[in-house]
Amino acid sequence: MLDRTQQYALGVDIGGTNTKYGIVNHRGEISHKGDLPTNKYEKIEDYVIALHEALKPALDAVGIENIKGIGMGAPNGNIYTGTIEYAPNLHWRGIVPIAQMVTDKFGLSCKLTNDANAAAVGEMMYGAARGMRDFIMITLGTGVGSGIVANGQLIVGHDGFAGELGHTVIRPGGRPHWSTDIPGSLEAYASATGIAFTAKELLDGSQEPSTLRNYDPEKINSKVVFDCAKAGDKIAQEVYRFTGQILGEALANFVMFSSPQAIILFGGVIKAGDLIMKPTREHMEKNLLPIFQNKVQLIFSELPEADAAILGASALVWES
Amino acid sequence: MLDRTQQYALGVDIGGTNTKYGIVNHRGEISHKGDLPTNKYEKIEDYVIALHEALKPALDAVGIENIKGIGMGAPNGNIYTGTIEYAPNLHWRGIVPIAQMVTDKFGLSCKLTNDANAAAVGEMMYGAARGMRDFIMITLGTGVGSGIVANGQLIVGHDGFAGELGHTVIRPGGRPHWSTDIPGSLEAYASATGIAFTAKELLDGSQEPSTLRNYDPEKINSKVVFDCAKAGDKIAQEVYRFTGQILGEALANFVMFSSPQAIILFGGVIKAGDLIMKPTREHMEKNLLPIFQNKVQLIFSELPEADAAILGASALVWES
Structure with a gap:
């Protein structure tokens, strides 16, 4: 049975081609893994809607009240502003306020940084850099x-x-x-x-x-x-x-x-x-x-290569 | 009249030739400046005694209860251990537990780091890096x-x-x-x-x-x-x-x-x-x-060159 505290984080890794996501617990165990094609969505609004639709069954299964927040890794993701800024490999031009849009859509706080920073936090939380x-x-x-x-x-x-x-x-x-x-x-x-x-x-x-x-x-x-x-x-x-x-x-x-x-x-x-x-x-x-x-x-790195990006993104939620 | 809170810090800059010291307030104003020749003391024990003797009149004048602590800048000073380690330009060989010795002698907490780090903290507290x-x-x-x-x-x-x-x-x-x-x-x-x-x-x-x-x-x-x-x-x-x-x-x-x-x-x-x-x-x-x-x-830098080392050392006391 689920503990009623917010023991899960939603990790989302936005790559130029694909977006990978999963729900992660404190020990770095992933459930409800999935992906969607980032480059199919020319408009960020459509992308956020699609991401929410893809994740809805998982959120319902886990219970949104058990999720502490969303961590996102993305190229040129800015941790202060929650914006993706001039990312050359993404369709979305200029400065994209993705963290705010995701928060509005999901009703969960959202923290964003670039993928390499997310990877570092992932190692600190679950991997070779524990402690x-x-x-x-x-x-x-x-x-x-x-x-x-x-x-x-x-x-x-x-x-x-x-x-x-x-x-x-x-x-x-x-x-x-x-x-x-x-x-x-x-x-x-x-x-x-x-x-x-x-x-x-x-x-x-x-x-x-x-x-x-x-x-x-x-x-x-x-x-x-x-x-x-x-x-x-x-x-x-x-x-x-x-x-x-x-x-x-x-x-x-x-x-x-x-x-x-x-x-x-x-x-x-x-x-x-x-x-x-x-x-x-x-x-x-x-x-x-x-x-x-x-x-x-x-x-x-001690993180499995296929999951590292999701784990890194999710770890942002636990990082203070 | 002096406020009764601990509003002063003692700054000590240990150079290969000379040691400079002064009592500094939150605004970076220095009183009771002085110096003593570092290289005259072959033994660290004698140096600490001489430093205390040199500073005693100042401590009595200000009141030791008004001093929050001592900040020291020294070559190869280690902030974790309070030790000077293998400093090539000082007489004292090996690892010297100077912060502990100064604390014991003065009855004040003592924080140590290298001179360049102290300078940075000085700029943050009193100089060009305020805020x-x-x-x-x-x-x-x-x-x-x-x-x-x-x-x-x-x-x-x-x-x-x-x-x-x-x-x-x-x-x-x-x-x-x-x-x-x-x-x-x-x-x-x-x-x-x-x-x-x-x-x-x-x-x-x-x-x-x-x-x-x-x-x-x-x-x-x-x-x-x-x-x-x-x-x-x-x-x-x-x-x-x-x-x-x-x-x-x-x-x-x-x-x-x-x-x-x-x-x-x-x-x-x-x-x-x-x-x-x-x-x-x-x-x-x-x-x-x-x-x-x-x-x-x-x-x-916005710190006066002659006082920068003392100011930097003293700023360690305010840094959390």
Whole structure:
């Protein structure tokens, strides 16, 4: 039988293509999972109505009086204003007051932040960062996202947009980012996209034989590089070594900023395991002041990849 | 007549050569200023006794019951433990439990942190950061120090040592730091020491005439470079332009970490004014994502330089 206290949170993760949702308890157990296509709704009003319709059976089953609130993760989500602001991958233009619209429709309070911040709060509530007051979460996928927790609180900055570590410059004058044009940012190297670029650069810059040369250059992605590296290809291994070096140098800078107990890594890129993690750790330690050396845990997310975004969003409800 | 509430704080700034102290009210007004030579006391026990003797007349005059506590700034001061840890410029070796010793001697609670963190709290309490919840303080002197405030709290990290932004790497593979050996750290370029290095490098790397060539290379310091730059010397001006570029690139990275409302600058180096601030601002903005551009105030400390360290230390007492 249900306890009558508000022991559930509704987690909603808004991605460019799909929205995933679920009802989550304090232990991070999800029920009533579902999804709907974000990009089908040109108007935010229609989207909110569709989201409510999709969730209504779940809300009725659990009882709305048992739900403490709604947590949402969305690209360019602002925690202060509850608005999605100029998100390039969503249909809705300009500044969208989604948290207020959801509150009005559902009759529940709604807290919004960007997906990487939500992921960090999820790790703190249910995952590898349980009990930690100072950590940094880095997501290494198509892009590089980050969420920073210090003194037990999410660092959101004066405007709600803190934690864009993927866009910090780690190689001044280096590879220009395909979308920001800023040269030498972390994301330009340590994302899956960056790894593919590095592979092509290394292939173009040498005559060394490589199984990577059997692929159409347009088809080389981080998965292909990983498979070749695992099979012993030297150039593919160098791609991951170099990526790890860049990532390690960046992490050293982040450590000297907020001195976290741990850095939690999440996303497709870290599936390469030691191929990337060994050089990452080596170059992080090498660039730290002695006072920070051999102190910072480099660990992997403990949240199941498929549910992490829902869990992260729901955790916003419990975060004070 | 004195109010009977605890309206005063005792501020103590421990430097390698001198210790400065004063009694400070909520408005940042200092009375009973004084100093004693830190380096005269080989043993920490003798130092604490001497500090107490020096301050006794002031404590008697104000009334110890009117003092809320003692705030101390010291190199490598740890806010969690109240210890000074392995400070290279102090006589006292290893880990020194100075806050506890001072509490025992004075009968007042004592809070300790490093000098750059104390400076940041001082700005928040009495200076340019009054009312700000998110800002970064950068001190540009012989070295580069920093104190970071986010969500209205000092960021100290899991071990108390956060905020070593001077040691973040901004030019990978660049100039090795004279004491840490890490290549390309901010301090290696943007400190007074770094400015002198840059001047010598530029002079060695060109045949261009320069009034700097009239100086013994060993005598070229940031003051000399500033005087020559002000008088129109092109190489000296390029030294400050280059320093500003490096500083601006570093500040952009810091902004994308914690998204501060302002960056507050303090110390001898910024006396060069526009010579350094113009390139600093230009290169900061250039390296920011659009979402952060034209938002961050770059401002100068409002605390009188001679009193800033005492004020910063005393402000720890009011900080919760």
